[in-house]
Amino acid sequence: GTISNKLDDKTPFAVPTKATVSNITLEKVSVENHATEVRVDQSLISGLLGVLSGAVGGLLSTLLKILTGGLLDLGGLVENLLNVRAADPSSLATGAFAGRVVGDVEVSGCEVHEAKVSSAAQMNGGFAGYSQGDTRYDIVSDLLGSIVDLLANLLNIIPGLGLGDLITLLLDSNIIKADALIPVDYLNPVFSHCSVFNFAKGEVIGSVNNDYAGGFAGAMVGTIAQDCSVKSTNPYTVTARLYAGGFAGLMRNDVMKGALSKAGIELLRPAQPQSIAVGCAVRSGVTVNAASYAGGFAGAMANSYAVDASVEGTVGVSATGHEEEHNGKHSIKALAGGFTGAATVGWVTDLGQGESKNSDLLTGVNSLLTGLLTSDPEAAQNLLSLVGVEESKLLGVQMKGEFTVHSANDFAGGMVGRGDGVVIAKSDQDHLKDIKLWGEKTIVRPATERPVVLDGLRSVEAGQTRAGGVAGMLGTASVGGIINGTVGLGGYLPFELSDVTVAGVTEGATVTAADSYAAGAVAEATGGSCTNVHIKNIASVQAGTHAGGFAGVAGPGNLAGSGGLDLLGLGAVSVKGLLAVGEGVNVTAENCTVAGHANGFTVAATKDTAPVAGVSAATAGGFVADNHSGQLSNCNVTGLHRVT
Numbered sequence: 001g002t003i004s005n006k007l008d009d010k011t012p013f014a015v016p017t018k019a020t021v022s023n024i025t026l027e028k029v030s031v032e033n034h035a036t037e038v039r040v041d042q043s044l045i046s047g048l049l050g051v052l053s054g055a056v057g058g059l060l061s062t063l064l065k066i067l068t069g070g071l072l073d074l075g076g077l078v079e080n081l082l083n084v085r086a087a088d089p090s091s092l093a094t095g096a097f098a099g100r101v102v103g104d105v106e107v108s109g110c111e112v113h114e115a116k117v118s119s120a121a122q123m124n125g126g127f128a129g130y131s132q133g134d135t136r137y138d139i140v141s142d143l144l145g146s147i148v149d150l151l152a153n154l155l156n157i158i159p160g161l162g163l164g165d166l167i168t169l170l171l172d173s174n175i176i177k178a179d180a181l182i183p184v185d186y187l188n189p190v191f192s193h194c195s196v197f198n199f200a201k202g203e204v205i206g207s208v209n210n211d212y213a214g215g216f217a218g219a220m221v222g223t224i225a226q227d228c229s230v231k232s233t234n235p236y237t238v239t240a241r242l243y244a245g246g247f248a249g250l251m252r253n254d255v256m257k258g259a260l261s262k263a264g265i266e267l268l269r270p271a272q273p274q275s276i277a278v279g280c281a282v283r284s285g286v287t288v289n290a291a292s293y294a295g296g297f298a299g300a301m302a303n304s305y306a307v308d309a310s311v312e313g314t315v316g317v318s319a320t321g322h323e324e325e326h327n328g329k330h331s332i333k334a335l336a337g338g339f340t341g342a343a344t345v346g347w348v349t350d351l352g353q354g355e356s357k358n359s360d361l362l363t364g365v366n367s368l369l370t371g372l373l374t375s376d377p378e379a380a381q382n383l384l385s386l387v388g389v390e391e392s393k394l395l396g397v398q399m400k401g402e403f404t405v406h407s408a409n410d411f412a413g414g415m416v417g418r419g420d421g422v423v424i425a426k427s428d429q430d431h432l433k434d435i436k437l438w439g440e441k442t443i444v445r446p447a448t449e450r451p452v453v454l455d456g457l458r459s460v461e462a463g464q465t466r467a468g469g470v471a472g473m474l475g476t477a478s479v480g481g482i483i484n485g486t487v488g489l490g491g492y493l494p495f496e497l498s499d500v501t502v503a504g505v506t507e508g509a510t511v512t513a514a515d516s517y518a519a520g521a522v523a524e525a526t527g528g529s530c531t532n533v534h535i536k537n538i539a540s541v542q543a544g545t546h547a548g549g550f551a552g553v554a555g556p557g558n559l560a561g562s563g564g565l566d567l568l569g570l571g572a573v574s575v576k577g578l579l580a581v582g583e584g585v586n587v588t589a590e591n592c593t594v595a596g597h598a599n600g601f602t603v604a605a606t607k608d609t610a611p612v613a614g615v616s617a618a619t620a621g622g623f624v625a626d627n628h629s630g631q632l633s634n635c636n637v638t639g640l641h642r643v644t
Contacts, residue, residue, distance in 0.1 A: 080169055104133075104134065106189070115203070131221065167181065199215075206249070220304075239288075251304040253302060276304060278309075279307070287317075296340075308427050345477045391423055394422065414469045425498045461513075472517075497529070508538055508540070512542045530589040531590045543604075551627075551630075586629050586630065586631060600642075621643065
C-alpha cells in the first residue's frame, strides 16, 4: 500500500496535510506480491463519470476540448489519470512496512521483525519498496480553475494518486505546457529511527529480472533517512537486474518540472530534492548481486549523500554485466562497490539520462544559468543544486568486517565502483555546510568529524578494467546537456578523496584487473585531489597493464581537447585562466601512503603488450603506474616486496 499526505480538498497545489506514522512494530512480517501490472477498471471510470455527469460535467468536457484541441473530454481525462498511476513502475513497489511512501510523510520509530518480502515486480525493500518526495507548484493559467477543483476531489477519492500523478497528467495530456508550472517547494518524506530486525533465514530481496532492491528500501528519491538500520543475525541476499544495495537499491535526487526565474530560485532556496542517509547502518552479513550498480550500502547514488553511515559484517558484492547504450554507442557495464556501485551527479544528467523529458526543470534553465554564472554565482549554485548538477558525498562512512567486491567487466572498488565528482571525506563542518539540507536546517545534527574507514578488505576484482581498493575510477563529473555552446565557468566538479583509511584482512588485501588499471587506492584518477589517504595491509596489486600500489593512472585522461576543455560534456568550454584548466584536469596526492602486509606486497603488470613508441605498454609502479602531470607531495610506500 501507499502512505501519502492528504491534499487540500479545494486545490491540490496548496500546502498538504502531513501524514505521520510512528512507533509501530510488525512481527514476523511476510509480504508476497504476485502482480505484474496494474489494470485500469472500466467500471471505476464509469462510476466516476456518473458522479461527474450533468451540466458541470458538460462544461468541463467543453473546456478540456478547447485546451487540448479536441483531443480530450472528461471521460478521457479520468481514464488518463488512472492510466498515469497504472504506468508508474512504483505502483507495484513492495516492502515489509509499506510499498510506497510519497510526499510530505514522516515515519518514525517503526520496526519490522523477521521480515520476508517477495514480489514479481520491481522496487522491493525490507522496509519500504519505494519512497519519493513531492514538488509543490503554482500554475500560471486562467483556464484551469474548474478542472483543478475536479481533480482535487478525484485525487483524494482514488487510493494511491498524488500530486505527482496530477502534474504528469496535465503535461502528458497537453492540458498545460511546462513553462506554466512554477515550482515553489519540495516536500521530502522522512524515515527516522526505523529498523528492519532479523530477516527470515535465507531471505532474498528482489530478483534477477527486476530493478531496485534494497535491505531497507528499493529506491529512495528525494528522501531523508535518519538513524535507520538493517540488523539481522541471519545473512540476507539482495538481487536485482540493476540497482541492488544492502540498504537501498538506489538513492537519487528528484527531478523537478516547470520553469524558473531568478526570483523563483530564491523562493526555492529551502527546497532540496536530494536523498540522504544520516547515521544509517547495515549490520549483517549480506550478499549483493546485480548485472550492474551493486553496492554493500547503495547500488548507486545520484546527487545524494551518505553521512556517518556504516556497513558492518561479511559483505560480498558482485556485478555480472549489463549492456548500455549512450550516444549511440553500446558498452558493457558492471559497476560494483563495497559501499556503492556508482556515486554521480544528478539523475537526469547521468544515470537517468534516458528518462529526461522536455518538461524537466533542467531543460528550461539554459538561458537563466548562462546569465547567473557571471552575474550571481550564488544563485547559479542554488539553481545547479535544484536541477541536480551537484556531486554525491560520502562523509564519515565506515565499513568493518570482511569485504569482497567483484565486477565481471569494468569498475570495481572497495568503496566505490565509479565516482564522478564525488566527495569522500570526513563528516566535519566544512563538508557538511555545503549540503543544503544542513544549511537550511532541514537536518539538525552536529558534525561528528568521523573519518572514512574500510577495515577488512579481502579482495577487489575486475574481469576487464579498473579495480581499486577505494575506487575503480574517480574523475571530474561529466554533466551533459545543461548549456549549449561555449560558456565561461569559474569552477568545475572535481573529486575529493580525503581522510580515508583502507586496511586489508590479516592475510592482506588483493586487487586484480584482468585487463588494465588496478591499484591499492584508485585504479584511474582524473581531475581531483587525494589527501591523507592511507592503504594498509595490502598483499598484491595485479593488472594486465597499469598496476600501481596507490594509483594505476593519474592525470587528465581525455578531458583536454584542441577545441577547449570539455569538463562537463557541454562542448568546448572555456575555463577562466590557465591555472583553472590545470586544476580541472590534474590529480594531486598529499600525505598519502601504501603499506604492505607482514610479508610485503607485490605489484605486477602481466600482459604481454607490444611497446608504444619504444615504451612498454605494460606498466607497473609501487605508488603510481602511469602519472600524467599528477602532483605528489609527502607520499610514501612501505613493505614493497616486488614490482614486475
